[in-house]
Every structure is written in structure tokens, then in C-alpha cells.
Amino acid sequence: METVEVHPHSFSSESWPFADPINTLAYASSQVLNGRPILLVFHDHDGEWQFLTGEDREECKIICLGCAFERDAALAGLAAMPIGWMAYRASMDKSWQCEPYEDSDGVED
Ligand SMILES: [Zn+2]
Secondary structure, three states: OOOOOOOOOOOHHOOOOOOOOOOOOEEHHHHOOOOOOEEEEEOOOOOOOEEEEEOOOHHHHHHHHHHHHHHHHHHHHHHOOOOOOEEEOOOOOOEEEEEOOOOOOOOOO
């Protein structure tokens, strides 16, 4: 698993819910980085996490898993989601729906 350079986050390391290290390389769309809610998450078949809004034409940028959790602590609910699964929710106050998905070219980066 790739990582990014270690950098500070606002949460305490005891509250870290994921098995992956805090500085695990992850992807977020520019919409998410601009403050839109994370409504679609892939734990892709390579083991990488992707955080998306589910809108069309999302372009992924590199962040770290810690930065994603910092944006939305509700991601803690996905910490145990296996590789090859996706999660989605209708809005930030709804709970996650998780299901496995096929590894295919139809999944946008
Ligand atoms: Zn970070």
C-alpha cells in the first residue's frame, strides 16, 4: 500500500478507525476537495480508497486516508469494509449502504 508523507491531522491517533495507516495514499475527487459531501466510496480491488460525491465527471486527486477522515468522521463506519466493496448514501445524514462490486473498466477513476 502506498503512503504519502506523514503530516499532522486534527484528530487524535486513538480515534483512528482504519486498519490502514493514517497516511495511506487515497483518492478524492476535486468536488470532495472543494467541500462537497462524500457520498460514494470505493475500496477498490487494488486496496485503494476512493472518496467521491457520485457526480458526473469526477477527477481524482491524491489525498491521504487521514485527510479524508478529517473531512468526514462518518467514514469510520466504513473502516471494516473489505477490498472490492463500495459504499454509498443519499446524503450525509443517511447511513452507508455497502455492497461488493465487480472489478471492471466501467468504474471511473
Ligand atoms: Zn492527511
